[in-house]
Amino acid sequence: MGAAGGVSVSARGAYDGILRRQSARESAARTYARALPIVPVRARGLTIEGADGRRYLDCLSGAGTLALGHNHPVVLEAIRKVLDSGAPLHVLDLATPVKDAFVTELFRTLPSGLADQARVQFCGPAGTDAVEAALKLVRAATGRAGIMAFSGAYHGMTAGALAASGGAPDVRVARLPFPQDYRCPFGIGGPQGAELAARWTESVLDDPKSGVPYPAGMILEPVQGEGGVIPAPDVWMRRMREVTAARAIPLIADEVQTGVGRTGTFWAVEHSGITPDVMVLSKAIGGSLPLAVIVYREDLDVWPPGAHAGTFRGNQLAMAAGTATLSYVRENDLAARAATLGTRMQDQLRQLGREFACVGEVRGRGLMIGIEFVDTEGDGGGDADAGLRDGLAGALGAPGVPGVPEATRESGVPYVRCEAGATATAAERSEGPRPAAPDLAAAVQRECLRRGLIVELGGRHASVVRLLPPLTISDEQAAAVLDRLADAVAAAARAHAGRPLSPRRSNGAPPRSRKDERAQRAGWRGD
Secondary structure, eight states, X not given: OBOGGGOBHHHHHHHHHHHHHHHHHSOTTOOHHHHOOOOEEEEEBTEEEETTSXXXXXXXXHHHTOTTOBTOHHHHHHHHHHHHHTOOSBOTTOOOHHHXXXXXXXXXXXXXXXXXXXXXXXXXXXXXXXXXXXHHHHHHHHSOOOEEEETTOOOOSSHHHHHTSTTXXXXXXXXXXXXXXXXXXXXXXXXXXXXXXXXXXXXXXXXXXXXXXXXXXXXXXXXXXXXXXXXXOHHHHHHHHHHHHHTTOOEEEEOTTTTTTTTSSSSGGGGTTOOOSEEEEOGGGGTTSOOOEEEEEXXXXXXXXXXXXXXXXXXXXXXXXXXXXXXXXXXXXXXXXXXXXXXXXXXXXXXXXXXXXXXXXXEEETTEEEEEEBOTTSOOSHHHHHHHHHHHHXXXXXXXXXXXXXXXXXXXXXXXXXXXXXXXXXXXXXXXXXXXXXXXXXXXXXXXXXXXXXXXXXXXXXXXXXXXXXXXXXXXXXXXXXXXXXXXXXXXXXXXXXXXXXXXOTTSOOOOXXXXXXXXXXXXXXX
């Protein structure tokens, strides 16, 4: 006798049994398994097949790890070649032909200003360990201890990386405002908001009474992924490079999720044209297997032998898979493909935003896309944000402020312009953004799963549905993803119509326990 969907009763029982045993035996800290109760048994490209016989389009991609999707032929061939050769699989940090090929290909892809003077450190096989290595490196090179990071950041779950993240429970790192349009910390967005964020940073560094010691380094993400898919404005990125270079502060770019073509250039820093002093790389560089490195200027290479180590930093299979992935993305110009397709997908998603008021903003870069859901019944920022905006706009109306038209400075009228990849309008900024709707975003995620689409949640209040499809996604597959997502949004919006979401705190977020807070932070990047 068959079960629903053509799955036998015995197969369904085995599937349910695996999920029950996972719940009974695995840690309470597990994250993705809670929102995605599936048991993958086969996968290829964009598609996952579950033990229950259902097929899913995977727009989570291992939290951005699978640049070429599941089990790409060039990756499998590279792994089989190493296995068949009899080469050692574990070599610590010894030199091997496999490692030499990986480093050669990696250096070939680096920004030109770094490639000709780079050193590489292999780390424990997770992005968070590479962040730890980067922080150690700049502290050793400068003799200073402090670190500057940004609100909304996510750099990992180990102690040092978590301390530099936006959700750190024990603040030991100086926090700076990260510019964004929709929820600008200054209430104005656009070039003015980015300029204020840059000025704030300069003031903190140059004011001897700021209370912030001169730092060993500054760490930033070119696109904040887990923070809500917020692209840093290119002009602001260049300002941060100028600010740090002028003050001999090493600039660390965390490209763990943005790298290997994801945002439309091979490395996301290339959008702004900057060359960081240190790059933190993981996820896609291992071709679906665990691998993490930092690449940095050779003059920073002052730490002694053993200053950073890890038993599994010599993962030969990951290096082979990584070499195959890096070269395939480079040779097939998949970064340009991500830029073109990502723009098209965002344009179509903005049409969805015009149909449903609960879509607050669509934003992103390349195939790193976010849709923020908002409570249409809640109040916007209102007069408080408007007052702050008008006051700051007046201050920025003085001549000499980059990016603000001269006519605007003379008239004193607030200048509002969306950066590429954002949808906030002048009217929306005037009223202030609606409160975040995490319940609705979670409902959209559930409706997506029912329709065979896997998506991730992120953002400050887990109100952003994230799309991270493989760079190999076809036009037809992209259309299927958008169709299923549109159906899911419509279903979730209907279910929530006229129904209050959760009781809200004064900041617009539903109340959460400390356990919920920890669970959300733990699920941000998954490494």
